[in-house]
Amino acid sequence: MSYDIAIVGAGIAGASLAAELAPHARVILLEAESQPGYHSTGRSAAFWSETYGGPRIQPLTSASGPALRAGGFLDPLGSLHIGRAGDRARAESFIAEFAHSGIGLHAIDPASLVPGLRPEWSVGVLEASCAYIDVAGLHAACLGTARRAGADLRARAALVAARREGGGWLLQTGAGEVRAEMVVNAAGAWADPVASLFGARPLCIQPYRRTLVQLRTDPEAPHGMPHVADLSGAFYFKPEAGGKLWLSPHDETPVDPSDVQPEEMDVAIAIDRLEGVVDWKIAAVERKWAGLRSFAPDRLPIYGFDPQVPGLFWCAGQGGFGIQTAPAAAMLAAALLLGRTPDPLVAALDPADYAPGRFG
Numbered sequence: 001m002s003y004d005i006a007i008v009g010a011g012i013a014g015a016s017l018a019a020e021l022a023p024h025a026r027v028i029l030l031e032a033e034s035q036p037g038y039h040s041t042g043r044s045a046a047f048w049s050e051t052y053g054g055p056r057i058q059p060l061t062s063a064s065g066p067a068l069r070a071g072g073f074l075d076p077l078g079s080l081h082i083g084r085a086g087d088r089a090r091a092e093s094f095i096a097e098f099a100h101s102g103i104g105l106h107a108i109d110p111a112s113l114v115p116g117l118r119p120e121w122s123v124g125v126l127e128a129s130c131a132y133i134d135v136a137g138l139h140a141a142c143l144g145t146a147r148r149a150g151a152d153l154r155a156r157a158a159l160v161a162a163r164r165e166g167g168g169w170l171l172q173t174g175a176g177e178v179r180a181e182m183v184v185n186a187a188g189a190w191a192d193p194v195a196s197l198f199g200a201r202p203l204c205i206q207p208y209r210r211t212l213v214q215l216r217t218d219p220e221a222p223h224g225m226p227h228v229a230d231l232s233g234a235f236y237f238k239p240e241a242g243g244k245l246w247l248s249p250h251d252e253t254p255v256d257p258s259d260v261q262p263e264e265m266d267v268a269i270a271i272d273r274l275e276g277v278v279d280w281k282i283a284a285v286e287r288k289w290a291g292l293r294s295f296a297p298d299r300l301p302i303y304g305f306d307p308q309v310p311g312l313f314w315c316a317g318q319g320g321f322g323i324q325t326a327p328a329a330a331m332l333a334a335a336l337l338l339g340r341t342p343d344p345l346v347a348a349l350d351p352a353d354y355a356p357g358r359f360g
Contacts (some may be wrong), residue, residue, distance in 0.1 A: 003028045003152075005337065006171060006180035008159050008194050010036035012135075013315050014186035015142035016326040020334035022149030028180070029143075029151060030173055032158035032190075037139050039259065040188055043291030044323050045212055045248060047227050047238060048133040049079050050103045051094075053321040056300055056353075058101050060325035063345045065129075067327035073138045077238065078226035079130030082110045082277075083123040087231050091123050094231060104128055115222055116278045123231070130227055135323055142326070154178075159187075162197045169198075169311060182311045182337065189257035189292045191302075191316035200309040203302060203359055205317050207294045208252040211266040214244055214287040217280040221245040228277075235273040244286065247274055252293070262290040293320040297359070301325070303333045304355040313337055314356045 003026045007014040010031035021027050029036070048068065050061050068074050083091055095105045110124030111117045143153065157175035164170075168181040187194040189207035196202060220243030227238035230250070237247040249270035253263075267288050275282070296302055296317035306312040315333050318325065328346050335342040336351055352358070 001028070001152075001177070002026075002179040004180065005182045005184060006030060006169070006178055007184040007186050009186035009188055009190075010143070010153060011039070011041040011186070011188055012037065012139055012142070012323050012326045013188065013318055013329070014184070015139055015146065016330035017184060017186060017315055017333050018146035018151050019142040019149070020330045021337065022146045022151040024338055027146065027151040028178060029146070029153045030157040030159060030171070030175075030178065031153065031155045032174070034155050036143065036153070036155070040292045040294075041135065041139055041323065043212070043289055044135045045236070045238075045246060045320075046133055046135050047077060047079070047130060048074055048324040049127060049130040049227070050101070051079075051098060051105070051127055052324065053319065055097050055101070057321050057325065058098065058103070059349060060301070060328045061321065062101065062103070063328035063349065064325050066345060068133065068138070071138070071141060073134045073141075074131040075134075077130050077132045079127040080108070080110055080113050080226045080228050081125040081127065081231050082114075082117075082121050082228060083231035084120050085122055087123050090231050091125050094125055113226055114228060114278065115225075116219070116280050118277060118279060121277060125231070126226070133324060138323065138326065159194055159197060164310070182313060184313045184315050184333075184337070186315040188316065189294045191294065191314070193257065195306075195312070195314075198306075198309050198312050200306050200312055203314070203317070203356060204297050205294050205302075207255055207257050207292045209255045209260045209290050210293050210320065211248060211251050211262045211270060211290050212288070213247045213262075213267050213270050213285060214240070215247055215271075215282055216243070216284040216286055217245055218283045219280060235270065235277070237274060247271070249273055255292070257292070260290045260292055262288045266290075295319045301329065301354055302356050303329065304336055304351060304357070307357040
């Protein structure tokens, strides 16, 4: 089977890029698991926040907003960033960081939005634009768009070996042999091991474990309450349908690429931190899971051709913001791959900021 572009990894990075590329090239998605999006995309906390990831990620997130809204993938949520009295300077700095971004951030009494908030949590910053994001719907839509445009998807097709042949690549996978002119490394936590199969230098992309817990509380998580995040980064939680609450201790534990599972200690830490914020009782722990967030050393994503290996393109290192930035990232990466003018939504982004060559 011969293609213009083979994409290794069918999570949100690979799927969104395939949707952009498939109308213009013969594309195949190679997924190691039995279903796409198993490790990171399918275990997302499922919110879209323009401040998440910091000011250097915000342009990608904001540029993705119009496409996500047009597709019906965002629903109103809002985000409340909270702190104690000693965090007032941190809150002011947080607002100042995004002063020229166009994001509406303003100080607010956090108790007005979170019933049962303990009185020491007196500092609040409201980010009204934060939204629920339909991760499963977005991922499925990207895969569907790619397929309708002629892209192929092979599951259980882990990359085993690659060699340069006739100006392109011959790939040995768990589902057979594939030839492609170019290959995109969208393998998430496995991006460095995949790069090594092509003879490329690894870029020190480190996977981290992030824990999430679904709780039933007494009283139930109020309908209409925003996503709540600690200004110092120790937790976040948000209401879900049926009065459920999703909670994370905002952990980042370095791990090897693997099928990560939640640690009981991290679950206990998350609950302890929540109990220090609100006076609700924990009625039940209904679910707990963990996912992978994979970062480059400078915590910016990597989009661009490898500086030493011909025909190898990186689309990796997207950390925990790969879903909320997916439309813009895919538009930018597709323009680079196809040698086309970028979509106006991403025309202001500088590809050099994300190029793999920035690591020397």
